[in-house]
Amino acid sequence: MTQDTIGIIGAGIAGLSCANTLQQAGLNPIIFDKGRGLGGRLATRRAATGLQFDHGAQYATARSEEFEKVIAAATHSGQVARWDTGESPRYVGVPGMNGLAKFLAKGLEIHQNTQISAVRDTADGCDVTAGDQTWHFKTLAITVPAPQAITLLGEQHALSTKLSEVELLPCLTLMAAFSPQASIPFTARRDPDDALSWIALDSSKPQRSTQQCWVAHANPQWSAKHLEADPETIAQLMLPLLCERLGVDAATATHAVAHRWRYALVSKPLGSPFLRNADGTLYLGGDWCIDARIEAAWTSGNAIALDILQNR
Ligand SMILES: Cc1cc2nc3c(=O)[nH]c(=O)nc-3n(C[C@H](O)[C@H](O)[C@H](O)COP(=O)(O)OP(=O)(O)OC[C@H]3O[C@@H](n4cnc5c(N)ncnc54)[C@H](O)[C@@H]3O)c2cc1C
Structure with missing residues (x-):
């Protein structure tokens, strides 16, 4: 053709x-x-149980006037909304990233x-x-x-x-849900030095699941170390790390699925x-x-x- x-x-x-x-x-x-x-x-992963997780990019920011205009137009069309985390403006796709x-x-x-x-x-x-x-x-x-x-x-x-x-670095992601939690320690946390460099209550984004859904990203070092493990093993390794940081018992987990991003974030x-x-x-x-x-x-x-x- x-x-x-x-x-x-x-x-x-x-x-x-x-x-x-x-x-x-x-x-x-x-x-x-x-x-x-x-x-x-x-990307957004939807589970049979009605849970949904943005397992790739978490939010967009706009630094240039041109991209601000795109975000404004997408917001006006109802396909992007502001995610209020108390930080400078963060925008997310709705109902999924x-x-x-x-x-x-x-x-x-x-x-x-x-x-x-x-x-x-x-x-x-x-x-x-x-x-x-x-x-x-x-x-x-x-x-x-x-x-x-x-x-x-x-x-x-x-x-x-x-x-x-x-050069692009890998990122391993955990999508997790727990039996209803009494207290939520934070809605989004970034700490590049921690094995879990990003943790967010994904369901706190606009137009998301009414059930609590968490997304955690491992930092590049941890991700590289476990990159070739199968997704079940990755989930088993990441779940206790997330539970520790959220102060919840791993036994209350109702969902724990991992995803491997081989080319996630450009470093060079x-x-x-x-x-x-x-x-x-x-x-x-x-x-x-x-x-x-x-x-x-x-x-x-x-x-x-x-x-x-x-x-x-
Ligand atoms: C875990 C993670 C967290 C992130 N967090 C953030 C964040 O919070 N904020 C932020 O701004 N950015 C974030 N990013 C980065 C952001 O996602 C990327 O910068 C952006 O999405 C890259 O877009 P792209 O079009 O360049 O590439 P991609 O999104 O990778 O698009 C490439 C496309 O090419 C397709 N493709 C590949 N090979 C072939 C082939 N052979 N034939 C046909 N199709 C093919 C793929 O299916 C894909 O759709 C994150 C990324 C990851 C992975």
Whole structure:
């Protein structure tokens, strides 16, 4: 299949931001994502018992005027709300973290459940392969984490050397619930030096479950140490740590499930908003270009779109 249009791999915030800006300029990009849902690391796990947990990104902050406008528009549409933790403004998707992704995705052509296995440069663009299907694009933006982009392009690709300089740290997450607790010690706590560097009462976010749901993230050192353990073992290791910090008995746990984020938080970013080949047929972007934040992903995707538009 030949597409005289723009292809985007990844429906995380970077890919959606890129597509949204292109769409506003009158173009119709096509997005591919291997996932069932939108948003990538903006993810919500729903359990059969009615519990729900944002197990990836916890909240967004807006430092730039441009991203403040996006947050304001998403808030106005009812897909983002302010989470009051007594800190400077923190915004969350509603009813789940990927509300912001859904806001950006409105009207876009997105092929979900489509895992791209390879990207090949051609004389006039790129070939993108998923299963037995291949698409040709004159312009392609890849917005997956840098190590996964190397897998798509191959280590010998001219841009892979730059990509390999980027480093992302892992994060192990615990989603837990307990029999109703008499007292709640805090709603959100960050302590980079603790094995559990982030603990939050996820259900204190707006429009969440009425049952108490906790999310804990292990710090990068602890996560790296236990990265290859199976999820059941990770949950068994993290649960007592969480119970100790909340002052609850592990026997009262009604739910304890772990998730492994292999590429969670960029520790060594690219240092510019995107990477591009000389003729502008291939772009690479994502939070890993700038910082481990939702806003950085949005900024990178938007910058790719603006560069594509400028060079058309
Ligand atoms: C545990 C955790 C906590 C975090 N907490 C915060 C926080 O509180 N605040 C904050 O601002 N940021 C936080 N972040 C960071 C934030 O989530 C990221 O900066 C942002 O979501 C990255 O967006 P992205 O679009 O660059 O990448 P991603 O969200 O990773 O999107 C990439 C997409 O590409 C898709 N993909 C990958 N490979 C393929 C393939 N071969 N074919 C098709 N599709 C593919 C994936 O399915 C995914 O949807 C956190 C991240 C994690 C993991």
